[in-house]
Amino acid sequence: MDREIxxxxxxxxxxxxxxxxxxxxxxxxxxxxxxxxxxxYEPKLIAVFIHESSSTLKNILETKQFGVNVASEDQTxxxxxxxxxxxxxxxxxxxxxxxxxxxxxxxxxxxIRGCIINAECRLVLSKKIGDxxxxxxxxxxxxxxxxxxxxxxxxGKYFRIGxxxxxxxxxxxxxxxxxxxxxxxxxxxxxxxxxxxxxxxxNTLLVIRDTEPSLEIIPYFEPTRGHDYYDSLKRHxxxxxxxLTLKPKPFLxxxxxxxxxxxxxxxxxxxxxxxxxxxxxxxxxxxxxxxxLRALI
Ligand SMILES: Cc1cc2nc3c(=O)[nH]c(=O)nc-3n(C[C@H](O)[C@H](O)[C@H](O)COP(=O)(O)O)c2cc1C
Numbered sequence: 001m002d003r004e005i006x007x008x009x010x011x012x013x014x015x016x017x018x019x020x021x022x023x024x025x026x027x028x029x030x031x032x033x034x035x036x037x038x039x040x041y042e043p044k045l046i047a048v049f050i051h052e053s054s055s056t057l058k059n060i061l062e063t064k065q066f067g068v069n070v071a072s073e074d075q076t077x078x079x080x081x082x083x084x085x086x087x088x089x090x091x092x093x094x095x096x097x098x099x100x101x102x103x104x105x106x107x108x109x110x111x112i113r114g115c116i117i118n119a120e121c122r123l124v125l126s127k128k129i130g131d132x133x134x135x136x137x138x139x140x141x142x143x144x145x146x147x148x149x150x151x152x153x154x155x156g157k158y159f160r161i162g163x164x165x166x167x168x169x170x171x172x173x174x175x176x177x178x179x180x181x182x183x184x185x186x187x188x189x190x191x192x193x194x195x196x197x198x199x200x201x202x203n204t205l206l207v208i209r210d211t212e213p214s215l216e217i218i219p220y221f222e223p224t225r226g227h228d229y230y231d232s233l234k235r236h237x238x239x240x241x242x243x244l245t246l247k248p249k250p251f252l253x254x255x256x257x258x259x260x261x262x263x264x265x266x267x268x269x270x271x272x273x274x275x276x277x278x279x280x281x282x283x284x285x286x287x288x289x290x291x292x293l294r295a296l297i
Contacts, residue, residue, distance in 0.1 A: 011154075011155045011156060012154075012155065013154075014152060014153070014154045015034040015035070015036075015152075015153045015154075016034070016036070016070055016071070016150045016151060016152065016153065017032055017033070017034050017036075017070075017071045017079050017083075017151050017153045017158075018032070018033050018034075018036035018048070018068050018069060018070050018071065019031070019032055019033075019069040019071060019075075019078065019079065019082045019112050019115070020032075020033050020036070020048055020050070020056050020060075020066055020067065020068060020069075021066065021067035021069060021093075021109050021110045021111055021112060022056050022059035022060050022063065022065070022066045022067070022109060023059060023063055023065070023108055023109050023110065024055075024058060024059030024060075024062045024063055025062060026055065026058070026059070026087060027087070027091055028091075028093050028109070028110045029055055029056055029059055029087040029091075029092065029093065030056075030069075030078075030082045030092050030093055030099065030110070030112065031050070031054055031055075031056040031082050031083065031086075031087075032071075032079045032080075032082040032083030033048050033049070033050060034153050035048065035049035035132070036048045036049075036068060036070075039136065043138050043139075044138065044139040044142070045124070045136050045137065045138055045139070046068050046119060046121055046136070046137050046139060047134055047135070047136045047137075048066075048068065048134075048135050048137075049129070049132040049133070049134055049135075050132060050133050050135060051131070051132055051133075052128070052131075052132075052133055054086065055086055055087035055088055056087070057133055057135070059087075060123055060126075060135055061123075061126060063108070063109075064122060064123040065107045065108065065109050065120075065121065065122055065123065066109060066121050066123065066135070066137055067104065067107075067109045067110065067111045067112075067118065067119065067120055067121070068117070068118075068119040068121060068137070069111055069112040069115040069117070069118050069119075070115055070116050070117040070118075070150060071115055071116070071150070071151040072114060072115055072116045072145075072148035072149060072150060072151060073148075073149045073150065073151045073152075073158075073160045073161070074114065075112075075114060075115065075151060076151065076158045077098060078098055078099055078112065078114075079151065079158070081095060081098045081099075093110060099112055099113075100112070100113035100114060101113060102118060104120050104141070105120065105141045106120050106140045106141045107120045107121075107122070107140065107141075114148070115145070115148070116144060116145055116148040116149070116150050117142065117143070117144045117145075118142070118143050118144075119137075119139045119141070119142040120139065120140050120141040120142070121137025121138060121139055121140065122137060122138050122140055123135060123136070123137055124136050124137065124138050149161055167254075168254070169254045169255060169256040169265060170253065170254065170255050170256070170295055171255075171256050171258060172255050172256070172257055172291055172292055172295045173257075173258070173259075173291055174257050174259065174291060174292050176259055177215055178215055178217070178257075178292065179257055179259040179262065179264065181215055181217075182257060182264050182266055183262065183264050185222060186264055186266070190265060191265045191266070191267055192222070192264065192265065192266045192267070193222065193223065193266075193267045193269070194220045194221060194222050194223070194266065194267070194268055194269070195220060195221060195222075195223050195229045195232065195233045195236075195268075195269045195270075195271075196218045196219060196220030196221075196233075196268050196269075196270050196271075196296075197218065197219050197220070197233060197237060197242075197244065197246060197270070197271055197272075197273040198218060198270045198271070198272050198273065198296060198297065199218075199244060199272075199273045199274065199275055200272075200287075200297065201275075201284060203286060203287055203288065204284040204285060204286055204287065205218060205284070205285055205287055205293050205296075205297065206218065206219070206275070206278070206282055206283075206284060206285075207219075207282070207283060207284070207285040207293070208240070208281060208282050209281060216283075216285055216290075217292065217293075218270075218293070218296060219236075219237060219240065219242060219282070220268065221233070221236045229250065229269055230246065230248060230250070230271065233246065233271060234246060237273075240279070240281075241277075241279035241281075242275075242277070242278065242279060242282060243275075243276035243277040244273040244274055244275050244276055244277075245273060245274050245276065246271045246272070246273045247271060247272045247273070248271075249271075250269050250270060250271050251269075251270055252267065252268070252269055252270070253267070253268040253270060253295065253296055254267050255267075255268065255292075255295055268296060270296065
């Protein structure tokens with residue numbers, strides 16, 4: 001692989017930056033580490049990848065304790081000092097206008113004030129991987145400051161986190177009966193996921209009557225989590241007496257239903273099908289007549 005290209009590409013990852021604090025025979029210390037992440041909820045584990053040459057690694061291997069202080073957007077000065085100098089050169093935490101310290105609750109380590117997260121960790125694993133050493137810590141105490149925003153690191157520069165991006169959903173107006181049906185199926189879920197078969201003939205779609213006699217919708221169902229959608233749909237349709245062949249490649253429709261003040265997000269994973277046999281409770285519906293059917297094709 002071209003070395004110049006790989007070196008450029010590695011700068012295009014985006015991370016937060018943590019300040020890893022530690023204590024040891026050579027005194028207390030802080031280093032910047034963008035390669036820091038939580039890797040387990042229960043137990044709560046955090047991994048940091050640290051270069052072998054760092055004083056921080058020596059401290060952590062010696063005391064089996066470290067602090068993870070996730071930097072907030074107003075801490076670029078502290079991060080630059082933590083990442084720009086080694087403890088071998090200077091006692092960074094003594095630089096009075098660079099760091100404000102916070103007392104740890106459970107461990108004998110310094111923590112940095114003004115961060116978005118401060119976690120106290122006990123070392124549970126260290127292992128050399130490639131040119132860094134992974135250290136994994138079990139969190140024994142953690143706190144966060146909801147008023148802070150994280151510092152973002154990308155292409156060697158610091159950024160603020162931007163505004164949230166609304167992921168696009170097609171808005172569909174449906175009548176209140178249909179809305180009630182979907183919100184009942186969703187049962188409080190933020191996104192109701194369903195799988196359906198789309199069988200078209202000229203300008204019509206094959207529909208089935210759902211629970212209420214007035215409602216007509218394509219044959220669909222809510223899949224069980226972790227089960228293959230294609231196989232489940234085939235089984236579901238067979239049970240309802242609909243014999244058809246399904247094309248294996250699905251497509252996705254992300255819809256949002258709005259009715260008065262109510263909102264329901266629905267994802268349809270749809271497979272195109274062709275009919276072999278239709279039972280009497282299925283019928284064809286003109287696509288033009290129905291906003292949901294129009295949105296699904
Ligand atoms: C923004 C930033 C992110 C960094 N991320 C890491 C990292 O993830 N792992 C690492 O080993 N070094 C990382 N460094 C470099 C160390 O912070 C640097 O080598 C530091 O001087 C080590 O300090 P120490 O020897 O006192 O432990 C980073 C530096 C900066 C500025």
